[in-house]
């Protein structure tokens with residue numbers, strides 16, 4: 001539905017509002033370099049990448065590259081290394097490697113029209129418009145996801161795609177804003193009118209904005225539901241990948257007090273602000289030293305007294321363990337190693353298992369312990385769809401299962417089995433062979449508590465309807 005908003009009022013108000021916000025990275029590069037070539041490179045790098053990461057990649061790259069000739073002197077692997085971890089860095093390295101030759105058609109200079117710019121590798125209309133507007137200071141209608149989204153929220157356009165928005169704005173948006181509106185709305189979209197839960201409560205347009213399609217921001221409190229604490233544990237199989245599959249929306253929808261994640265495969269600084277600072281939660285990360293590997297994180301609405309990484313504070317280069325100490329319980333978030341194909345890491349895993357058991361026993365002497373995570377073991381034949389064919393495979397070897405027996409005999413409780421004794425309930429499915437649809441899975445994600453705290457467990461379940469990873473979350477409702 002198109003609405004009649006006062007665009008002059010909206011854009012001039014926001015121009016003042018964003019004056020103190022971080023400048024979008026492409027504008028920053030423009031003001032630092034005044035060089036259309038560098039603006040073009042920064043614009044290519046910035047797609048699907050947060051601004052801090054793009055800015056750091058530009059700093060590294062521009063130390064080596066001042067001109068297209070310098071870029072031609074780098075091989076593709078050097079470019080990849082310099083720009084990592086921007087999104088799609090391999091594709092972008094290919095585009096940059098091909099750029100000097102493509103520019104030769106334009107006498108080695110960056111062209112200043114959209115029609116010419118789109119002939120360059122990795123340059124679509126959005127990038128081209130931005131280079132024309134920012135790099136050359138010529139009026140252009142640059143529509144990225146923030147512009148497209150916000151213009152639709154205001155009802156100034158009623159479109160499905162950024163391309164359609166660009167067409168409408170070309171006819172409708174007064175030319176005096178063409179040079180500036182993209183920077184204003186990008187900064188505003190990153191800071192206040194965020195894609196998930198926009199901060200309407202702090203927005204100067206709150207009274208006048210039609211807020212089309214915007215979900216009102218919930219007021220969230222910890223320790224709701226009569227002192228019950230809802231926790232979820234979820235192996236997200238890469239937090240950045242999960243983010244592209246609606247991780248933020250899913251977690252806000254689940255609305256748990258504590259969210260423990262495994263296999264995050266990311267350092268917090270690589271995350272978009274809305275993921276790193278998930279609305280209403282405090283976040284703690286323990287990332288692996290090796291890039292893109294392992295890693296755990298906890299988002300919590302309850303303030304912990306103390307947070308430590310590793311088993312009993314020991315070095316944890318693979319980023320597998322976090323302990324959050326609360327007033328009357330410990331939460332230990334664990335990503336157990338996988339025994340690996342050919343069981344090459346079975347010994348390593350069993351050693352890890354033993355250390356966890358000793359650590360859990362030590363903590364349980366002090367106060368309640370909740371252990372959660374991807375244990376990477378299915379305990380009994382009912383915990384996987386094909387026990388016979390997996391007898392000696394990683395995750396179902398006799399040695400791993402024997403450890404789980406000893407863990408439970410030592411006084412820890414598999415909370416899901418307090419409420420459900422049936423088979424067919426799984427938490428992980430291979431991406432292959434349509435396994436999730438056919439429910440050919442494994443139950444390898446757990447919430448366990450020490451025996452003395454069993455009465456505090458009010459509910460334990462598997463949220464197998466939740467998509468976004470090859471694992472689904474498991475849930476525990478615990479008396480606070």
Ligand code: SF4
Nearest residue numbers: 193198200203206209
């Ligand atoms: S009131 Fe809310 S939806 Fe409207 S522009 Fe402001 S933050 Fe965005």
